[in-house]
Amino acid sequence: xxxxxxxxxxxxxxxxxxxxxxxxxxxxxxxxxxxxxxxxxxxxxxxxxxxxxxxxxxxxxxxxxxxxxxxxxxxxxxxxxxxxxxxxxxxxxxxxxxxx
Amino acid sequence: xxxxxxxxxxxxxxxxxxxxxxxxxxxxxxxxxxxxxxxxxxxxxxxxxxxxxxxxxxxxxxxxxxxxxxxxxxxxxxxxxxxxxxxxxxxxxxxxxxxxxxxxxxxxxxxxxxxxxxxxxxxxxxxxxxxxxxxxxxxxxxxxxxxxxxxxxxxxxxxxxxxxxxxxxxx
Numbered sequence: 001x002x003x004x005x006x007x008x009x010x011x012x013x014x015x016x017x018x019x020x021x022x023x024x025x026x027x028x029x030x031x032x033x034x035x036x037x038x039x040x041x042x043x044x045x046x047x048x049x050x051x052x053x054x055x056x057x058x059x060x061x062x063x064x065x066x067x068x069x070x071x072x073x074x075x076x077x078x079x080x081x082x083x084x085x086x087x088x089x090x091x092x093x094x095x096x097x098x099x100x
Numbered sequence: 101x102x103x104x105x106x107x108x109x110x111x112x113x114x115x116x117x118x119x120x121x122x123x124x125x126x127x128x129x130x131x132x133x134x135x136x137x138x139x140x141x142x143x144x145x146x147x148x149x150x151x152x153x154x155x156x157x158x159x160x161x162x163x164x165x166x167x168x169x170x171x172x173x174x175x176x177x178x179x180x181x182x183x184x185x186x187x188x189x190x191x192x193x194x195x196x197x198x199x200x201x202x203x204x205x206x207x208x209x210x211x212x213x214x215x216x217x218x219x220x221x222x223x224x225x226x227x228x229x230x231x232x233x234x235x236x237x238x239x240x241x242x243x244x245x246x247x248x249x250x251x252x253x254x255x256x257x258x259x260x261x262x263x264x265x266x267x268x269x270x271x
Binding site: 001002004005006007008009010012013014015016017018019020021023024025026027028029030032033034036037040043044047048049050051052053054056059060062063064066067068069070071072073074075077078079080081082084085090091093 | 142161232233
């Protein structure tokens with residue numbers, strides 16, 4: 001029997017691993033990978049909650065989450081490419097022109 | 101323990117272990133392929149949660165779309181000189197501390213103190229979930245659906261405008 005707790009544990013594992021990846025990695029692409037992991041953790045939670053729901057609202061909401069994740073990845077990658085063309089680096093800690 | 105639970109544990113172990121591999125590997129390309137493995141097994145978890153349509157969507161959009169985009173972004177933002185692409189870590193202490201604390205608090209709440217009895221219902225899930233989702237997307241969720249379409253159009257145009265090569269204006 002797969003219970004709701006199983007889904008929730010996997011969801012929070014993905015979310016905390018993604019959070020740690022976002023914080024500790026220097027490469028901007030890996031930061032984006034961490035964000036995708038966090039969104040997947042949220043989706044696993046939604047699917048887990050919708051297993052008891054006859055209206056399956058969680059599944060429909062997770063479709064919209066996937067759409068927003070796709071849009072976010074596209075725009076973020078465009079920004080990373082632009083930053084690389086300007087600063088010649090893809091590390092998130094090297095462009096520090098705004099640091100006073 | 102029946103076979104569904106066994107398969108669930110299998111997929112869950114692959115998901116969490118490959119996500120941990122992303123955290124521990126230094127090679128950026130290996131991290132991308134580990135993310136693909138993680139996405140595949142998350143799709144398996146969706147299928148086990150009676151959400152096969154979401155599982156297929158996950159495979160189509162994440163594995164087929166976003167990961168290819170990530171590999172292209174990786175290719176465009178590194179100097180290719182024949183060496184492996186390695187990355188460094190920073191803020192290691194605060195990152196690991198925050199992740200561990202977050203995981204411990206939430207798993208404590210989920211396992212010991214939360215009460216999910218109210219969520220249990222005797223109603224059955226819709227027999228044909230794909231048909232149900234399709235009808236609902238075109239009736240009850242029509243406005244979010246259209247807004248998602250506009251969002252995708254804006255993201256497409258915005259990404260093209262941001263990443264185009266432009267000449268610096270001479271004054």
